[in-house]
Amino acid sequence: xxxxxxxxxxxxxxxxxxxxxxxxxxxxxxxxxxxxxxxxxxxxxxxxxxxxxxxxxxxxxxxxxxxxxxxxxxxxxxxxxxxxxxxxxxxxxxxxxxxxxxxxxxxxxxxxxxxxxxxxxxxxxxxxxxxxxxxxxxxxxxxxxxxxxxxxxxxxxxxxxxxxxxxxxxxxxxxxxxxxxxxxxxxxx
Amino acid sequence: xxxxxxxxxxxxxxxxxxxxxxxxxxxxxxxxxxxxxxxxxxxxxxxxxxxxxxxxxxxxxxxxxxxxxxxxxxxxxxxxxxxxxxxxxxxxxxxxxxxxxxxxxxxxxxxxxxxxxxxxxxxxxxxxxxxxxxxxxxxxxxxxxxxxxxxxxxxxxxxxxxxxxxxxxxxxxxxxxxxxxxxxxxxxxxxxxxxxxxxxxxxxxxxxxxxxxxxxxxxxxxxxxxxxxxxxxxxxxxxxxxxxxxxxxxxxxxxxxxxxxxxxxxxxxxxxxxxxxxxxxxxxxxxxxxxx
Amino acid sequence: xxxxxxxxxxxxxxxxxxxxxxxxxxxxxxxxxxxxxxxxxxxxxxxxxxxxxxxxxxxxxxxxxxxxxxxxxxxxxxxxxxxxxxxxxxxxxxxxxxxxxxxxxxxxxxxxxxxxxxxxxxxxxxxxxxxxxxxxxxxxxxxxxxxxxxxxxxxxxxxxxxxxxxxxxxxxxxxxxxxxxxxxxxxxxxxxxxxxxxxxxxxxxxxxxxxxxxxxxxxxxxxxxxxxxxxxxxxxxxxxxxxxxxxxxxxxxxxxxxxxxxxxxxxxxxxxxxxxxxxxxxxxxxxxxxxxxxxxxxxxxxxxxxxxxxxxxxxxxxxxxxxxxxxxxxxxxxxxxxxxxxxxxxxxxxxxxxxxxxxxx
Numbered sequence: 137x138x139x140x141x142x143x144x145x146x147x148x149x150x151x152x153x154x155x156x157x158x159x160x161x162x163x164x165x166x167x168x169x170x171x172x173x174x175x176x177x178x179x180x181x182x183x184x185x186x187x188x189x190x191x192x193x194x195x196x197x198x199x200x201x202x203x204x205x206x207x208x209x210x211x212x213x214x215x216x217x218x219x220x221x222x223x224x225x226x227x228x229x230x231x232x233x234x235x236x237x238x239x240x241x242x243x244x245x246x247x248x249x250x251x252x253x254x255x256x257x258x259x260x261x262x263x264x265x266x267x268x269x270x271x272x273x274x275x276x277x278x279x280x281x282x283x284x285x286x287x288x289x290x291x292x293x294x295x296x297x298x299x300x301x302x303x304x305x306x307x308x309x310x311x312x313x314x315x316x317x318x319x320x321x322x323x324x325x
Numbered sequence: 326x327x328x329x330x331x332x333x334x335x336x337x338x339x340x341x342x343x344x345x346x347x348x349x350x351x352x353x354x355x356x357x358x359x360x361x362x363x364x365x366x367x368x369x370x371x372x373x374x375x376x377x378x379x380x381x382x383x384x385x386x387x388x389x390x391x392x393x394x395x396x397x398x399x400x401x402x403x404x405x406x407x408x409x410x411x412x413x414x415x416x417x418x419x420x421x422x423x424x425x426x427x428x429x430x431x432x433x434x435x436x437x438x439x440x441x442x443x444x445x446x447x448x449x450x451x452x453x454x455x456x457x458x459x460x461x462x463x464x465x466x467x468x469x470x471x472x473x474x475x476x477x478x479x480x481x482x483x484x485x486x487x488x489x490x491x492x493x494x495x496x497x498x499x500x501x502x503x504x505x506x507x508x509x510x511x512x513x514x515x516x517x518x519x520x521x522x523x524x525x526x527x528x529x530x531x532x533x534x535x536x537x538x539x540x541x542x543x544x545x546x547x548x549x550x551x552x553x554x555x556x557x558x559x560x561x562x563x564x565x566x567x568x569x570x571x572x573x574x575x576x577x578x579x580x581x582x583x584x585x586x587x588x589x590x591x592x593x594x595x596x597x598x599x600x601x602x603x604x605x606x607x608x609x610x611x612x613x614x615x616x617x
Numbered sequence: 618x619x620x621x622x623x624x625x626x627x628x629x630x631x632x633x634x635x636x637x638x639x640x641x642x643x644x645x646x647x648x649x650x651x652x653x654x655x656x657x658x659x660x661x662x663x664x665x666x667x668x669x670x671x672x673x674x675x676x677x678x679x680x681x682x683x684x685x686x687x688x689x690x691x692x693x694x695x696x697x698x699x700x701x702x703x704x705x706x707x708x709x710x711x712x713x714x715x716x717x718x719x720x721x722x723x724x725x726x727x728x729x730x731x732x733x734x735x736x737x738x739x740x741x742x743x744x745x746x747x748x749x750x751x752x753x754x755x756x757x758x759x760x761x762x763x764x765x766x767x768x769x770x771x772x773x774x775x776x777x778x779x780x781x782x783x784x785x786x787x788x789x790x791x792x793x794x795x796x797x798x799x800x801x802x803x804x805x806x807x808x809x810x811x812x813x814x815x816x817x818x819x820x821x822x823x824x825x826x827x828x829x830x831x832x833x834x835x836x837x838x839x840x841x842x843x844x845x846x847x848x849x850x851x852x853x854x855x856x857x858x859x860x861x862x863x864x865x866x867x868x869x870x871x872x873x874x875x876x877x878x879x880x881x882x883x884x885x886x887x888x889x890x891x892x893x894x895x896x897x898x899x900x901x902x903x904x905x906x907x908x909x910x911x912x913x914x915x916x917x918x919x920x921x922x923x924x925x926x927x928x929x930x931x932x933x934x935x936x937x938x939x940x941x942x943x944x945x946x947x948x949x950x951x952x953x954x955x956x957x958x959x960x961x962x963x964x965x966x967x968x969x970x971x972x973x974x975x976x977x978x
Contacts, residue, residue, distance in 0.1 A: 150333035154385040157345045161383070165352045165526050165541040166441075193349070195342050251470040254350040254359045276355050276502060277541035279524070300504060304353040317353035317541075319502070331701070340700075360799035365696040370942030372949065395953045402949050404625040432953045450946070461929055463802050488965050494957035513957040533939045535799040561960055577956055591953055 141213035144177035146191055156192040163306065164315030168273045168282025170266055171313045179210040185308035186233060186260045187214075193258075194231055196220040201229035201245075204238025206262070233260045236287035242295070245303055253300040256318075263287065266309035275320045283325070284314055292322040334381040335413040340364055344382035344537070348528060351539035356501030356546075357469070358452050358536040366532065373406055373431060374532030376448035380429045383444055383528070384410065389417045391425035396433035396574065396591035403431070420594050432495075434516040436573045436595040439525035441542060447510040449531035452538065454498040454508040474506050477549060485554055497556075499546040507538065507546065515560045515574045520546040563588040568599035569606035640685050654678035663866075663895025664688055668937065669695030670796065670815045672865050672894050689817075689937050696938055700796075707791075709859055711847045713869045713892070714771050718845040720896075723772045725838045725873055731769030736844060737896075772841040773871050773888060782873060782886040783916075802929050809911055809928060813904045814893050816935030822899060824925045824935075825906035833910045833923030837889060840873035844896050868893050870901040874909050887916055907931060 146152040152175040159171040178187030194200055200221040202211060211233075215221055226232060226244035239259055248256035263285070270285035271292075284307070286292060295302045295318055302318030316322075332338065340362075347361035366374040384390065390410055394403040398420040406429060407418050419425050422437040431448040439445060451457075455465040458476050468474070477498060484492040497514035499521075501507050509520055510529060520527065520540060527540040540546060550556035561575045566587040573595055575588040587608055590596035600609065641648065655662055655678035665677040669692045677695060684690035720736025723729055735741075776782040792807035795815075800808070813821055828834055846866050850859040870891040876884045889909025891901035910925040920926055934940060 149338055151386050153338065153341070154333065154383075155387075157341075158383065158385055160345075160349065161352065161444075161526065164349055165539075193342055193346055195339055197339075197343070198346070251466050252360075253354050253357060254347070256350075258349070276544040277352075279543045300354050300357060302353075304349070319353065319355065319541075337701070337703070360801065362796075362798050365700045365938065367697040369693070369945060370939045371944075371946030372942060374942075395950050399625045400950055401625045401629055404629060408626070431949075432951070450943070462933075463929060489968060490961070490965065492961060492965075494961045495954040511951075511954050513953055515957070533943055559957075559960060559964075561956065574953070575956070576952055577959065591956075 141179075141210065141217045144179065144187065144214065145218045146175050149191075153192045156188040159313055160189060160192060160306065160315070163313050164277075164304065164317055166277045166282075167275065167314070167316050167320045168268065168278060168284045169314065170268060170284075172311050173313050174311055179214050181205050181235075181262065182211055182214070182233065183262055183308045184311045185313040186262055186306070189260055189306055189308065189313065190215060190221075190231070190233070191218060194219045194221045196222070198230040199224040199228050201226045201232040201234075201257075203232060203234025206234045206238070229257050231258050231260060233262070235262050242291055242303060247295075247298060247303055248301040250301065253302070256301065256303055258304045258306065260306045260308060261287065263307050263309040266307055266312045266314055270325070272323045272325050273316075273320050274323075277317070278320070284316070286316070286322065289322050289324050292316065292320070296321055331413050333386075333414055334384045334410070335367075336364065336378065336381045340378075341382045344378055347537045348379065348382060348539060351528070351537050352526075352541050354505075355540055355544050356499075356505030356507040356538060358531075358538045360535055361537050363532045363535040368405070368409070370533035371450060372402060373429070373448040375530030375534075375537070376429050376431070376446050376532075377406060377409070377530070378532060379528050379530035379537060380410065380427060380446045381414070383427060383446070384414050384416055386414075386416065388426045389419050389424055390414075391419050391422065391428045391594075392430075393428065393433060393435070393592075393594075394431040395576070396435070397593040399593065421598070422592075422594050432511050432513075433574070433591060434512055434519045436570075436590070436592040437598075438519075439523055441524040443525040445523075445525050445527045447512075447527065447529045449508065449510045449529045449534075449536070451496075452508055452529065452531040452534050452536040454496075454506050469505060472504070474500075477506060478551075481549060482551065485551070491550070491554065491556075494559075498549050500549060501540065501546050502544060503547075506549070507540075509546070513560070513574060514548065514556070515558045517546075517548045517556070518558050561588055564606060565590045565596060565599075566606040566608040568596045568604045568609065570596070570599055570604070640683070649682060651675060651678045651682055654681050660896065661686075661688055661691075663897050664818060664900070665691045665695055667894040667897050667900060668692040668815055668817065669699065671695050671699045689941050693938050693941075706851060708862070709850045709852060711849060711865075711867070713843070713847055713867060714769075714774075716769070716843055716845040716847050716867070716869070718769050718843050719866075720844040720898075721769055721841070722843075723839070723841045725772065725840050726775075729772055729775070731767050732765070734765075738898075769843070771871065773873065776840075776873065776886060780883075780885065782888060785888070800932060802932075804928055804932055806908075806912070806915075809932060810890065810892070810904075810908060812932045812935055813891070813907055814900075816904075817937035817940070818897075818900045818903070820935050820937065820940075821903040821907055824910075824931060825903035828906050828910045828923065828925045833913070833921055833926040835887075835889070835906070835909045836875035837872040837906050837909060838874070839902065840871045840888070842868070842870045842898055842902065844868045844898065866895055868895065868897045868901040870898070870905040872902075872905040872909060887912070 156173050159173045163171045173185045173188040176184050176187030176191050198221055200223055245257040267285045269283050271289050273282040299318055304318055305316040307314045347359045351359045392403045392407040394400040422435040427444045429446045453465050459465050481491050495513045496508055496511040497517055498506050499509055522543050524542050529538045548556040564571045567589050573590045576591045578587050580587055655674050661681055662674050662677045666672050680691035680694040721734045773782055795808055795811040846864045848861045849863050851862050852859045872889040874887045876886045889905035891904030893901045907925055911928050913926050924930055
């Protein structure tokens, strides 16, 4: 393990994690809203926003799957050192991190059980950019409608159709973070 | 002043992460009760340990916390919980609904409309709306899975047959986004309409029963009813005797042993603000600023 | 004029100050030390450790002092303290077979290797108030003998050797932790045992007693009851071996219960198990009986509908901290909800009286 792995964590975990959690909460509770999250400096290709989500929510009790270009030693070491999360295959993951294409196919991930729909994976999708334009979003958390630059529409529609089972998503680009819970109805504009 | 013997907001980070994950799943599945490994808190089960754990997991140093019990900031348990967070998180506190960023409540939703910048945390004694019909968790879990809510309708209808009205006056169940039937905690049914379409994030914590659930902003929560017996958000048919408010929920206060009584707003902040703005009810004395 | 009740804060402070004074009692009477409670109220200390799930006699004694002798309150103090402690690791399983027994009895055999050891028990005391204790004299010195080094193998192992009792297969699987995960049903046996060992002594006793009176009867014999100290060892990865980190006193009870068998399976006794911190034999025996009652399903028995067979019922109500908290919370103000009901009852009465009047006219 090199020095990179030891750096880039929260300097003051209780307070920084609290602020980062509120960003996560706000993002997931208000699909389409883009939050800014600071404090994490993970190794490339992990964005600071995705790094903050990991530092805030992940620990030894939550297996993590690294997809594609994110499954590299620097990232593995960084996550192991800062969170202690076991790194696992897609099927066992509570959290997964990667670019949209690398995370496919989504049916590899746990979507919860009919009586325990909460036992589903949360996917952190690394995006090249994140803006409030693109697909039209409606549903809980949205007063009328919202828009978000999603990588595609069909996968989220299929996910919505499984409710109350399903996956939940965070989308990260730089220090920008958005959320897309399974309840959101997504349409092409 | 913060007590440095404990972590920020009392709970250790591992516990907070666990609670935070449960809150997020609750947001993702509105009205569904997420099991969580509730911790033993330094206050008794049944006294707000669920709400306290949710609040502790949400608080940031920049927050301004309000705690109410029965709508009042100065009831002893509200005072006790507020003190706990002043001591362990060092956060600012307020009694004014409009100034608060996080509000922990027992049995009421504030009268002042909440905003999108606020989180309302409810203390929940029995999170399972079906519990009084079916005591077994294994059974009620199946009923939620299969959306078997007929029993609840039967119970409400039996009330109508016996009394002419649904006899549930508080903890009145709601259906969330057409899916899960949810217990809104023992708020009076007067407060039920405020659950639905609320811009604030509403989080529900049941410590002893180890459940967290949530209503994201602008989520539909419909009080169960029947076409011929529509839901009614009732309250005592009086204005507040102190501030004259017509539309607020009222406490009945016995004033003597000859049947004398007065009605006052249960939301103490709402009432005080109205009196400060010059409103007066039947028994109001001129409003005086109370020394803080 | 109605004045809003302000001053909840001052009321709380005053109540706490008064409580502290009451706790001390008459200052003319010497104050109890924590060491006195630890040494002379040892069975209360044991109960607080067992139900508090924390083995620390000094802290348990302190909790009893702080709680004015209210043991459930003391358990609560210990539980609340315990949750703030970091988890450094897990010990190796303790070997109760190698226990240094202070007491070891079997009701199923007249004698066994290692012998029957009565130990410090109330069993055969005549329950006559001892007024000599009020005089606070020193007790007579108990007779001593050199320690008996004879091993005391478990009684059930003798039965097991001949296949007379159903075996408990050893497993290295990590049990789930009741204090770190939400309770979920059906609960497996490790979870049930965790719940019972920290459950309220009175509740577990009553459940056990109900099985003896026929509500899920399972014909228990005390195969063995043993009380004594066992070393606690922990693997230290840096050292590559386990070291002893301390010693704890445990009470273990194994019951030998009604046998099961069929045409294909030869008859075999079954067992119930109890293991509790400290000298707590009423609790350990009760635990073994309830454990056995809860095993009806895995042993292929009928569910007779007895309360002690109902895992969801037993586990959901065994914890006295949950129970007392929820019970006592009805002291908190509920006037908002009461008002809602009051309005409803008034409305229902008004309607009923009106229709009665109409009918009379």
